[in-house]
Amino acid sequence: MSEHSPPGSRIDWSGPSIESIRRDMLRFAQMQLRDAATAEDMVQEALVAAMNSEHGFAGRSAIKTWLFAILRNKIVDHIRRNAREISRSDLAAQDEDGDDGMDALFNRKMMWSSGYWNHEDGPATWSNPDEVLSQKQFWTIFDACVNHLPEKLARIYMMREMLELETDEICRELGISKNNCWVILHRARLGLRECLEDNWFKGAAR
Amino acid sequence: MINCKQATRLMSEELDRPLKWQEKAALSTHNAMCVYCRNYRKHMAFMREAARRFREGVTEQGD
Ligand SMILES: [Zn+2]
Numbered sequence: 001m002s003e004h005s006p007p008g009s010r011i012d013w014s015g016p017s018i019e020s021i022r023r024d025m026l027r028f029a030q031m032q033l034r035d036a037a038t039a040e041d042m043v044q045e046a047l048v049a050a051m052n053s054e055h056g057f058a059g060r061s062a063i064k065t066w067l068f069a070i071l072r073n074k075i076v077d078h079i080r081r082n083a084r085e086i087s088r089s090d091l092a093a094q095d096e097d098g099d100d101g102m103d104a105l106f107n108r109k110m111m112w113s114s115g116y117w118n119h120e121d122g123p124a125t126w127s128n129p130d131e132v133l134s135q136k137q138f139w140t141i142f143d144a145c146v147n148h149l150p151e152k153l154a155r156i157y158m159m160r161e162m163l164e165l166e167t168d169e170i171c172r173e174l175g176i177s178k179n180n181c182w183v184i185l186h187r188a189r190l191g192l193r194e195c196l197e198d199n200w201f202k203g204a205a206r
Numbered sequence: 207m208i209n210c211k212q213a214t215r216l217m218s219e220e221l222d223r224p225l226k227w228q229e230k231a232a233l234s235t236h237n238a239m240c241v242y243c244r245n246y247r248k249h250m251a252f253m254r255e256a257a258r259r260f261r262e263g264v265t266e267q268g269d
Contacts, residue, residue, distance in 0.1 A: 024263055068263035115209030122242035129252045139265040142256060160222070161257035167222045186218035193249050 011063060013051055021064050022047065025071050031146065032075050032158050042078060046071040076163050083173035111194075123193070126201045138200060145195035149188055156181065157188035208232045213243045217250055 012018065022043060029039035050057070050070050057066050111121050132138045146154055156174070159165045165173075171181040208216070213236045216229055225233070237243050259265060 021263070024265070028260070028263070062264075064263040068261065072261060112211055115211040117210045117240075117242040123245035123249055125245060126249060126252065129248075133256060133259055136265075139260075142260070161254065162261045164261065182215075182219050182222060185222060186215050189218050189221075189250060189253065190214065192253060193246070196253070197249075 009054055010059075011054060011057070013047075017063075018047075021067055024064070025067060027143075028068065028162075029071060029075060031143065032162060033078070034151070034155075038078065042074045043071060046074045049074070072163060076165065079159065079163070080173065111190075121194075124197060124201065126197070132200070141196065141200045145192050145199065148195055149191050153184055153188040153191065156184045157192070160185055208236050210236075210240060210243055213237065213240070214246055217243070217247050221250060221254060 025043045025046065026039055029042045030036055033039050033042065046067065050067055057063070111118060117123070126132075146158065149157065156170060159170050160167065167178065167181050167185070171178050174181075176184075213233055216225060216233045219225065220233075237247065
């Protein structure tokens with residue numbers, strides 16, 4: 001047990017496993033916040049909070065899961081305090097439910113023909129999805145695909161799926177209509193699905 | 207009859223709000239005949255699971 005751990009601590013706070021978790025936390029926070037300095041602050045706050053409330057860690061979940069839950073709460077608090085930073089006007093500029101935004105996202109090819117999937121682009125069967133989730137390379141692609149989405153789509157998608165906020169809250173925080181929120185999430189999912197299929201599931205090597 | 211574009215929108219929204227019974231009916235009628243949209247729904251479930259693991263930091267084997 002190192003000198004950095006509080007007395008009676010069961011967790012080695014300066015050990016290599018915390019260091020590796022910390023790196024993953026930074027990556028997660030950076031993805032959510034798109035700002036390295038703020039991400040660093042959030043991770044720092046989360047680790048300090050965790051260290052001070054180690055008794056709250058029952059050992060039922062993995063340490064990493066516990067730390068990620070604390071980090072998630074810190075990021076959500078931060079987003080709630082700073083929601084106005086995410087520009088309302090930019091989001092409002094995305095049309096309510098027209099298809100133009102979608103076409104821009106998929107301008108390299110026509111996804112639909114008169115509202116039906118094109119045969120070349122129709123969702124394929126994905127093999128071994130369960131195994132995929134424990135492959136390190138998959139997560140690199142997943143990361144890249146989320147980051148590849150247009151920024152507003154990525155932000156709202158992450159608020160919904162990674163930070164688990166309800167759509168009601170997302171709309172309220174960002175001052176956009178519910179319908180707009182659903183459209184944005186829909187576009188993000190379409191884009192992410194397409195990216196995963198093209199860059200992972202269609203890969204011949206797998 | 208709804209088309210694939212409308213069906214995918216419903217398959218996204220069902221992750222964010224409960225669908226109305228008429229919407230569920232339209233979706234299941236469409237999906238019964240459309241293998242692409244059936245795949246799409248599986249992919250949505252997969253992506254939600256991936257996001258959950260991501261959020262919990264469980265992104266590698268042995269974690
Ligand atoms: Zn279809």
